[in-house]
Amino acid sequence: MTVTAEQFTFLANMLREKSAISIGPGKEYLVESRLTPVAKAIGLPDLSALIDELQRPFPNATVRDRVIEAMTTNETSFFRDHHPFDTLRTHVLPDIIKANQAVRRLSIWSAASSTGQELYSIAMLLDMNFPELADWDITLVGTDLSTDVLEKARAGRFSPLEVNRGLPAPMMARYFTRDGAQYVIDEKLRKWCSFEKMNLAEPWPPMPLFDIVFCRNVLIYFELDVRQNILQRIHRSLATGGYLYLGGSESTVGVTTGFEPIRVGNTVVYRMEA
């Protein structure tokens, strides 16, 4: 590690203050691997020089934003962990569809959507398995803090390594077209999904009520009080009877109330309690 303990502490405090992300001892490798490329990209020799830049009396806001973006980019893949999507298809969507028959409307939010694979997975699952929703009003929204990943998500272009990971072959064949070295997702799905910039830890813009919220493997990076606040706001963002998906190692239990954990096979999904 090329930075001093004081520099690491400064960086940790800055990240916590600006993005509520919590990094502690043991995460030095993550800082090094993600921020050294940022330093090099802006012409600085190493991470230590980058942190010196951030510590200036009037730090460059663009540099600071690039650091925050680099530290908050989520790894994602199509149908990550696959069994949550099985329960989405077999239990959650049938329940929501039944409840919404009168209004014929469905809204799903992928929070911290990164490069879009999660939201596109949901879109493919809907298109392939629920033809009865063809004339429904369906809103599919992905939000993320990082401008770079949002641009990539909107473009819907993925590398062979990305389409290889988690994507069932029938969906690869049906929804992707090879364009040079990349695979482009079907235009219908690109138009169906919208991706917007949003910081979960800051005030949220006005949003509709959602029937299903995916917030997987992102809350683990926040301190407990921020996690509680986000979950409480998610609760207020859910329509009656709505569902929340968290990451496999995350839970609302012990963090906030208002959610009923429901186990379906290997998935625990959280149903909003009124």
Place this chain on the structure above:
Amino acid sequence: MKALIIDDSRAMRMVLRRIVTNAGFDVVEAGDGQAALDTLDEASLPDVALIDWNMPVMDGLQFVNAVRAQPAMRNITLMMVTTESEQSQIVRALAAGAHEYLIKPFTPEALLDKLSMLGLLPVGEPANTSYETESLS
């Protein structure tokens, strides 16, 4: 669980063997589709076949067609593992009866994810590996 690895590259067979052995599979190898067919014993069929496409004697697609023509072998899961990456090729393989498709280069995690998705790994996390997350071609 038993895996049949079919690839004319010895190096690729070694790589695939390492990944699936570490995931708990017993392994049988073959250098082409005909040799692979010759290994199939109805008394002890593999659970999954990892099949390269372009091989001498009998290629991967021909192997898939041959296996799918035999009702006794209908329970073998057939996964193409190939550099053929055009959508038309994926469609051809699936139409012939392949269940899954993995494009080279791939990471160990991508292969294990596919096996997990097919129900061929213990439910939950993919098998732990000692591999770096690197591309394998």
